[in-house]
Structures are given as C-alpha cells and as structure tokens.
Amino acid sequence: TDLTSTSSGPSTHVPATTRLEVSMREAAEGLMQTSSRGIGVDIEPIATIKLNDPDFESSFIQRNFTDQEIAYCRSEGGDPQHRFAGRWAAKEAIIKAITNCAPDSRNLWKGAGAPVNEIEVLPSTSGCPVVILHGHAAEVATAVGVSDVKVSISHSGEYAVAQALAN
Amino acid sequence: TDLTSTSSGPSTHVPATTRLEVSMREAAEGLMQTSSRGIGVDIEPIATIKLNDPDFESSFIQRNFTDQEIAYCRSEGGDPQHRFAGRWAAKEAIIKAITNCAPDSRNLWKGAGAPVNEIEVLPSTSGCPVVILHGHAAEVATAVGVSDVKVSISHSGEYAVAQALAN
Amino acid sequence: TDLTSTSSGPSTHVPATTRLEVSMREAAEGLMQTSSRGIGVDIEPIATIKLNDPDFESSFIQRNFTDQEIAYCRSEGGDPQHRFAGRWAAKEAIIKAITNCAPDSRNLWKGAGAPVNEIEVLPSTSGCPVVILHGHAAEVATAVGVSDVKVSISHSGEYAVAQALAN
Structure with a gap:
C-alpha cells in the first residue's frame, strides 16, 4: 500500500x-x-475554469494537470470545464486531507502558488477516481504517515465539490 | 457483518x-x-426536484424513493423539495462511497439509468440519517467487502450536498 | 452488525x-x-453572515463563536464573512458527525436554538482547522464514544461547505 x-x-x-x-x-x-486519519473538502465555482482563455490554458491547465488528466478531462462523455473544476477541487481536498493528519506539524507544502500536478487524479476501472502522488506530494504524505488517500468528486449546477480521506 | x-x-x-x-x-x-474504506460526495441543485410536474413524480420520485422515504420527505417540519434533493444526493454519495472501496473492480452497478430505491435513507432516533441497502445494492456492498455505510446530508440556498463513508 | x-x-x-x-x-x-465512526457535512450560503447588521453581531456572532474564533475570523489575510460562514458550517458538520456515531441514541444536543460556541474551531500550525469541544458538547462526544474529531472547511463563490469525521 x-x-x-x-x-x-x-x-x-x-x-x-x-x-x-x-x-x-x-x-x-x-x-x-x-490517528493519522485526515479529511479534506473543497468547493469551486465551475466558472473558475476559463477554457477559452489561452493564458489560462498555459498558466493553469498545463501547470496543474498531468498529460493523462488533461486527456481524460478532454475525452468524450463529459464537459471538460466541469471535469477540470472537479479535479481541481479534488487536488485541493487531497492537500487538506493530508495536512489534516498532522495539525501540529508546520506547513510542509511548497506554498499557495505551487503547481499541484504532483497530485494526480485518474479514473479507475470501477469508475471512481484514484489518487497517485508524485515527487514532493508523495514526500509530504510519507512524512505525516499517510499511505492511502481516497477522493470523491461531484459537479452539478455552477459548482464542483470534492472530498478526500487520508489514512 | x-x-x-x-x-x-x-x-x-x-x-x-x-x-x-x-x-x-x-x-x-x-x-x-x-482497506475497503471508501468515501463519496454529491452536490445537486435543489431545482432538480420538480415536484409540480406529474411526469417527474412518476418517473423520478416513485422510481427512486421507497414509500417510507416519500412519507418522510412529505411529512411536517421541512420542505419536500429540499428533502428529496438531499436524499437524492445521499443515494449518489453512497454509490460513490461503495464504488470507492474497490477501484480495481469493474463497475458492479446496473447503470446510470437504474433506479436507486434499493438504497434507502431513513431518519433515526438521534436525528441523523441511516442507510439500509436492499437487493442488488446490498449484493454490491457485500461483493466489495462493505458492512457499514454512514451518510450525512445538508441543504441550504440552492443546493443540497451529501457525503458517505463506507467501511 | x-x-x-x-x-x-x-x-x-x-x-x-x-x-x-x-x-x-x-x-x-x-x-x-x-464502529462509532461518524461523518457530517454542511453547506451554508455566505450571505447568511450579515456582518453589517448590529443585531446579527450580538445575536449570532457573539453567541456562537468564541473570542479566539472571532479574533481569527477578523484577522488579516481573509474575508471575515467567508471565514464566519465556513466556521458556522464546520460547527454544524461536527454536530452531525458526532450524532452520526450513535443513530440509535436519543438526540443529546440542547436543541436547534442552542448556541454552538462550545464547539470551537481554531487554526493549527499546519494550517488546517482543529476542533476543541467544551462543556456540553464535550459531554455529548464522550457519551457516544467519540474521542477525535477532524474537520475541513472550504468557501468559494457564494457558498461555504464543511465536513467532519468523528471517531
């Protein structure tokens, strides 16, 4: 695990x-x-994702999402804007859930401006999203004793929400 | 269990x-x-529930809610539209939480159009909602090793949200 | 089980x-x-917090938040209205999560109108919120076997959401 x-x-x-x-x-x-158990929640207006803006594409999408995530969000069967908003909320919820495991630790993350493409959220066989941590994000999880992160995403109307559970 | x-x-x-x-x-x-632990979240616009539409009544309410759920949602002390929206979100969150326990399994549910009246959410003595699984929903939970499902519901403004935890 | x-x-x-x-x-x-594990979720429109209304200040803020919470919500670096809405949602989610641990118990809380300033949510070193229970809230948690409560808060657009996990 x-x-x-x-x-x-x-x-x-x-x-x-x-x-x-x-x-x-x-x-x-x-x-x-x-217990090292932690939870995280995030809500994002779907309008946060400005897919028609070339600057947003380079400054936000390319920085914060992996190639596989981008391919999934742009694949058939769903609205790319909703999917990117949901995954963005998922990444924020995951950071919170891991942080939530160690309230007495200092902040181990790189800062509010750091890209979150090291937190990858991909579809699974069953249909639920799965979490893969890379690089610094994986190091932070290890440092606070987290070996398992679950996440769930929902988007409807004007909002996307996500919650995460770290163990 | x-x-x-x-x-x-x-x-x-x-x-x-x-x-x-x-x-x-x-x-x-x-x-x-x-771990077979899984979480699920769902957000639904309350306007999704069109109680004044007779077609919605037969195609949505009667298909997706049990008699006890319908009686509760229409009882004194709350807005039926809000309550149906909250329970709908709860059912979706429960499906996600159970699915979340087994990401490597294929999708065991009947499909997006299947009714969710086998997932029953009833009020308890304490006031919190409790989950009772019937039929195929109970079989899916057993298949992925889930013996306990908790859910929480909130509705305010134009949205209902729910989260579930499966163990 | x-x-x-x-x-x-x-x-x-x-x-x-x-x-x-x-x-x-x-x-x-x-x-x-x-298990006595319970979860809770809450969504609140940020407009619920009417900071320019003197009556709201005395009837809501002073009754429901501790001095430390009020100082934090009014400190630099964030919007007080968003922060109060997020903390209000957190308190509601915590009540639900504790209640969720004991569905068969009668309602142990004081009632819908009771102040929730005995449920204190403060910032931690790591940045995540931490929960401190006082007085009657601490007694209820003990009564249902809860020794640990985690919470997470998010506010964006017109809504604040929070989720809690009680163990």
Missing part, C-alpha cells in the same frame, strides 16, 4: 537530503501519535 | 446463480486487499 | 406512535452496532 510513484521505501541508508527533507522529517517526528 | 437483506452468506455449495452474481464474485476476488 | 431491514423486532413497551414512526424504528433497530 505505497502511494508514491517511486516506491523507494524508507531505508537505513538515507541518501543525501535537501534541507527541506530534513525539515519534513523533523516535523514528522514532532507529530501527535494519535 | 452482512449487508444483504437475505443474509445468506457465502457457502461451499453455491446454488445456481445468475451471470451477474458470478461476475460480481469474480470481480470481488480480484480486488486489492488494502 | 447487520444492516438489513428484516432482522430483530421492535421493543416491548412501545408508546403510541404513528405507523411511520414504528416502521422507522424497526428499520433503525436492525442497524449495525459496530
């Missing part, structure tokens, strides 16, 4: 790490030891 | 089953063995 | 009730006794 895409588990021989990684480890060591 | 309404557990001497039941068992056997 | 509507009958000394109430109780009694 490894959520990272690299699947390099913790080992005794730690390679050279950045200051950020050290800080994350220190933060993780200071956590409350109760 | 039996979610079915028949409570006939799995046995070595399997009686003649339908193709659907066989498929569900095969799907269940192929599941990831991690 | 049976979710069926069939099993177990009604109790012995049932007071005079309507047929609907009896049916609902019978259904509820068949529910599982397993």
Whole structure:
C-alpha cells in the first residue's frame, strides 16, 4: 500500500537530503501519535475554469494537470470545464486531507502558488477516481504517515465539490 | 457483518446463480486487499426536484424513493423539495462511497439509468440519517467487502450536498 | 452488525406512535452496532453572515463563536464573512458527525436554538482547522464514544461547505 510513484521505501541508508527533507522529517517526528486519519473538502465555482482563455490554458491547465488528466478531462462523455473544476477541487481536498493528519506539524507544502500536478487524479476501472502522488506530494504524505488517500468528486449546477480521506 | 437483506452468506455449495452474481464474485476476488474504506460526495441543485410536474413524480420520485422515504420527505417540519434533493444526493454519495472501496473492480452497478430505491435513507432516533441497502445494492456492498455505510446530508440556498463513508 | 431491514423486532413497551414512526424504528433497530465512526457535512450560503447588521453581531456572532474564533475570523489575510460562514458550517458538520456515531441514541444536543460556541474551531500550525469541544458538547462526544474529531472547511463563490469525521 505505497502511494508514491517511486516506491523507494524508507531505508537505513538515507541518501543525501535537501534541507527541506530534513525539515519534513523533523516535523514528522514532532507529530501527535494519535490517528493519522485526515479529511479534506473543497468547493469551486465551475466558472473558475476559463477554457477559452489561452493564458489560462498555459498558466493553469498545463501547470496543474498531468498529460493523462488533461486527456481524460478532454475525452468524450463529459464537459471538460466541469471535469477540470472537479479535479481541481479534488487536488485541493487531497492537500487538506493530508495536512489534516498532522495539525501540529508546520506547513510542509511548497506554498499557495505551487503547481499541484504532483497530485494526480485518474479514473479507475470501477469508475471512481484514484489518487497517485508524485515527487514532493508523495514526500509530504510519507512524512505525516499517510499511505492511502481516497477522493470523491461531484459537479452539478455552477459548482464542483470534492472530498478526500487520508489514512 | 452482512449487508444483504437475505443474509445468506457465502457457502461451499453455491446454488445456481445468475451471470451477474458470478461476475460480481469474480470481480470481488480480484480486488486489492488494502482497506475497503471508501468515501463519496454529491452536490445537486435543489431545482432538480420538480415536484409540480406529474411526469417527474412518476418517473423520478416513485422510481427512486421507497414509500417510507416519500412519507418522510412529505411529512411536517421541512420542505419536500429540499428533502428529496438531499436524499437524492445521499443515494449518489453512497454509490460513490461503495464504488470507492474497490477501484480495481469493474463497475458492479446496473447503470446510470437504474433506479436507486434499493438504497434507502431513513431518519433515526438521534436525528441523523441511516442507510439500509436492499437487493442488488446490498449484493454490491457485500461483493466489495462493505458492512457499514454512514451518510450525512445538508441543504441550504440552492443546493443540497451529501457525503458517505463506507467501511 | 447487520444492516438489513428484516432482522430483530421492535421493543416491548412501545408508546403510541404513528405507523411511520414504528416502521422507522424497526428499520433503525436492525442497524449495525459496530464502529462509532461518524461523518457530517454542511453547506451554508455566505450571505447568511450579515456582518453589517448590529443585531446579527450580538445575536449570532457573539453567541456562537468564541473570542479566539472571532479574533481569527477578523484577522488579516481573509474575508471575515467567508471565514464566519465556513466556521458556522464546520460547527454544524461536527454536530452531525458526532450524532452520526450513535443513530440509535436519543438526540443529546440542547436543541436547534442552542448556541454552538462550545464547539470551537481554531487554526493549527499546519494550517488546517482543529476542533476543541467544551462543556456540553464535550459531554455529548464522550457519551457516544467519540474521542477525535477532524474537520475541513472550504468557501468559494457564494457558498461555504464543511465536513467532519468523528471517531
């Protein structure tokens, strides 16, 4: 049940790490030891997604979504604007759910302006969305003891909502 | 931990089953063995519920809600339109939460057009809604290892939202 | 731990009730006794918070929020109306999540008009909201076996939503 895409588990021989990684480890060591369960919710107006704006395409879609996500959102069977809004809400909900597992930790994320394409939300065989964490997002999850993230998405009327559960 | 309404557990001497039941068992056997915990969320515009339309009454209310649900939604103390919208969102959230437990399974539900009156959401003594699964919905839950479903509903302004947690 | 509507009958000394109430109780009694895990969701129009109205200030803000919550909602970096709406939704979601843990219990809360300032939602080091229960709210949580409550808040466009998880 490894959520990272690299699947390099913790080992005794730690390679050279950045200051950020050290800080994350220190933060993780200071956590409350109760449950690492966390939840996150997000609501986004669908109008947030301005698909007819070329600047929005390069500054928002290309920065925050992976190629597979973009291909899915633009595939047949659904409204791309709704789908992008739903996935954007999902990524925000996932960040909140992971953060929610470690309230006493300092903020481990890169900042409000950082792209969220390291949090990938793809369709599954069953039809529900599945979460794949890459790079820094996977490191944060590991630092706070999260090995499993579930997400659900809904969009209707003028809003998309998403919720996530991290364990 | 039996979610079915028949409570006939799995046995070595399997009686003649339908193709659907066989498929569900095969799907269940192929599941990831991690946690079967799943979540679901749904948002619905309250205007979706067109109570003044006789066609909507027969095609939507009568197909998707049980007699007890309809009696509750039309009882004193609340707006029927809001209550039907909230319960509709609840049923959708419950389907998602159960599906979310088994992302690698194929879709076990009957399809987008199938009625959801086998997923019953009733008020409890404490005031919170409780979930009772019947028929095919109970079979799907059993197939993916779900024995407990919780749901919460809210409606305010122009929207109803619901979330579900399956274990 | 049976979710069926069939099993177990009604109790012995049932007071005079309507047929609907009896049916609902019978259904509820068949529910599982397993986990005390509960979830709650709430959506609130941000316009619910009328900050320019002096009566609203005394009747709503002062009654329902603690000094620390009010200080946070009015601090730099966010819109007070959005923040109060989000925290109001959070308090409602928390009540639902705790209630959701014990569907068969009678309603333990003080009533719809009771202030909710005993449910305190404060920012944490990590940035996620944390829940602190005081007085009667803490007693209710203890009574239904809840020792941990997580909450998440989102506000965007014209709505605030929140979800809570009680364990």
